[in-house]
Amino acid sequence: MSLPSRLPPQPTEVIDRSRVLEFSWNGRPLTGFDGDTIASALAASGKGIVSRSMKYHRPRGLLTADYWDPNALVQVGDEPNVRAAHRRLEAGMRVSAQNAWPSLERDVRAANGLVQRFLTAGFYYKTFIRPRRLWPAYEKVLATFAPGGRVDLQTPHGRHDKRYAHPDVVVAGGGPAGLVAATHAARAGARVMLAEHEYRLGGHLLWGEAQDVALAVRLADEAARAGVELLTDSTVTGRYEDNWVAIAQRSHPGVAERLIKARAKMLVVAPGLVERPYVFAGNDRPGVMTSGAVRRLVRMYAVKPGERAVVLTANPDGDAAVAALRAAGVEIVAVVDARAGEGIVAAHGTARRVEAVELEDGRTLPCDLLVTAVGWTAPTSLLNMAGDRPDFDPTSARFFGSDALEHVLATGGLAGDGDSDGHSLLDHAAQTGRLAAARAAVVAHRLQARTAHAAAVDGEEPPWPADTRSALPREPHPGLFRARTHGIVDYSEDVSSKDLVAAAAEGYDHIELLKRYTTATMGPSQGKLETVNTVAVLAELRGQSIGEVGTTVWRPPYAPVSLGALAGRIFEPKRVSPIQPWHEAHGAHPIVAGQWIRPEHYGDPAAEVVRTRTGVGITDVTPLGKLDLQGPDVPLLLSHLYTGRWMKLPVGSVRYGVMCGEDGVVLDDGVTGRLGEEHYLMSTTSSGARTVLEWAESWLQTEHPQWRVHLTPVTDAFTSINVAGPHSRTLLARLTDDIDLDPESFGFMRVRRGAIAGSPDCVVWRIGFTGELSFEVHVPSGYGLHVWQALLEAGGDLGVAPFGLEAQRIMRLEKGHFIVGQDTDGLTQAPTTGLGRLIALDKPDFAGKPELAWALQQPQAPHLVALQPVDPRVVPDEACQIVRAGTDEILGRITSSRMSPTLGRGICLGQVAAEVAHPGAEVTVRLTNGERVLARVLEEHAHFDPEGARLRG
């Protein structure tokens, strides 16, 4: 099989010509080889245009032919923004161009190019501000210009994962320096993890001569044998406090991506150098490439990038590109040597291909390939993230790390240049690896010493190893950033040097402002190609040096991270009661309540209410928070947490209490029972269980450590079942011999312990959230399902049936019991709830006491009241506003609202202003549809049985 631009076999190629892969490009069938990237396969097939640019929709070809290539973002199947010059070709891939409509070849929006002068920096800010009423129209227009791939909403959530790692040393970068540093750190005894964002280890050696490739293989092999964990196709995306290092690993089998969170004792930064494009007129015409691009295409993928080349070179890499092109049979029209003062002015041609290059000496030479080798960006991002501020060295025309960090070391191109055979560079890397291992050992010693219960550390802490590495030489390099013409600075964002000049003229002449105003450096290559050229253009304008202008601060991520990788695997636990399988088998409609999944109803919540009010019902209230309290000082703690009186609760009694924060705002409520002399059981709201435990612990541990109280969360230790209704006593009596249910001895708000249905150690308290005679049974959780089924079997003749959360909510609303967080909010102080009588200001102290004392003197605070719409058929939505009649002035809101099956009318709770919080007051409720209805304020919170005859029966 022969492709137009595929070279005969090259000694350094990475493709396997025996394995032909078929794929499609914009719907047309193409082939490539195993080992190709998508981009190299396209290039081999003679496809010179791989995308359209973001703003002007100009045709774009390969520029760098590696991970950072700003022109090579493509759509693969349903995956947008795939880096085509990085992603390996796979059989059957459906690849298509982005930013091109209707097609890559004929993109109608290329007309943008005609109005380019209107699309300059700040275009969006200036153009779409006024008039405001046209914003929706602007949005529609802009959406069609939105760059990037197509998101397929039907795509199932991919599999992602997380891993936590605790290596001694993380090495960022798998080029020669990174590999050698990792090997030497591992040989010194450190556990080392190395991440390389390309598929192969070896960095720039891979696009060198045969002996370079052989060296890459040897260095990778040594690292593997030294025990380094080698992660390819994995990017270190950020470094955070205490060397918390994020690695996006795309090579883990079975998952699309895995985010490794590594707590590295030492981080070695060795990303190498990124070749910088040159700014000149026509620099984004297809056929203009960096020297690295042509070397990769020729050496690794056996692709001929053009027929006739002009090469602008300022360094040995450019010279190597000349050699590679010659070896590939490309005619070298001219070598323009910047070291000798030669230069280029502009690339001419069509929008589809460069056709000639204009030189400084006045000549214009025909060519279809213009290669530039003008220097480097030092990707110091990870050093910046650790607090380093790299320095610009004008002699070498690039930034260098400062070596000022203790736990982060740089080597390779960030640290300097090697001598001609590269030995000093590898030496520096080896020293860096050994230094990292030695320092990691000290960090490990410190961490262990700081862990009180860890095994004792051996000996004294070793001294902190000093940095005695010999400094690397720095090669002089001409400072080449922009020719005397203007061209593209940021290919991803379509920002030209002319745009930067215009923005600076408008006053955005600080680098951080310039970046944000023009969006230069903010695209997918995150400044690797653009930052230094942006700074250089600004420096030229301001008559300053690059060092004086400084760079923008490089923040995470080093490279874009997918949202899937960040989301990872979802670890949110789901909690269910032991009865849940029964619920599911009996048609329960589930509701998610915090972490809990519980039955909302079994088909007809209104019928469940009626059955419970007239007979007997049982409901699973296991999620109710439960805390076991033991010790002689429990009353002191209860008295401190609750607003009411708790010092004299008799054994065998339960009491209702409200807890407030120090700001007097209602925090939680529930009942607590005294089971024994020094033994109490507290119930909290389902969502408040954790908060109350931590709240109670905070008082015990900080203000009152002398109190002898032991707290144990027991929410899951009990299955809780509420047995409610007129027949509840009859039903329960059939299942217990050792609890006397006689109303004289087991009255309202009393607690008893005993066996239910043969299950020992049950706690039963007689309370009435539903307003009915009811018993809340806390069963050791293993017996929960048994007791539930025993209740249903024993009560068949009584008409016993389960009821769900919805029926419970209706019944509590009929009874006027408020729910913390539903009828109260983050500003609701206890007096608002009408429970002022439960605030015992004569206690010496309790949580929130001063605030509550002042609140009780504030008659203007809102009141929680029961409301009934005058029209009984009306059931306002919860959160509907209560307004002053005839105005929009808000007087309150509906907090709970239901149709009452018992009363056959709408019933509500609401918070209202004090002025209307009196019985009989009529207030105006503004419904969701804007209609206004009248509602009447009741005397009590209870809509039903305000005297409590039923629950006390």
Next chain:
Amino acid sequence: MLLVPCPHCGPRNASDLAYVGEARRRPDPAATSPSQWREYLYLRSNPAGLLRETWYCRAGCGRYFVVERDTVSNTFSAPPVPGRKTGRGA
């Protein structure tokens, strides 16, 4: 992510703990004025520098402790104080 030095569990990821806030003294509720109490509730010193703060070791030992952190360098500068009366923060 910050490593927080729990006096019992050793250095742990900040996500294992709850940040309670600046450690501060609770005014005597019997003698406090509204301005004193609300300063305790709402006002924080927010220094650029050393800050004594309370952490709660939620996923570990379940203990509250006070530790000093330099808010500029984001490093803990003094060993944590385990147990006993450590001052509140909420």
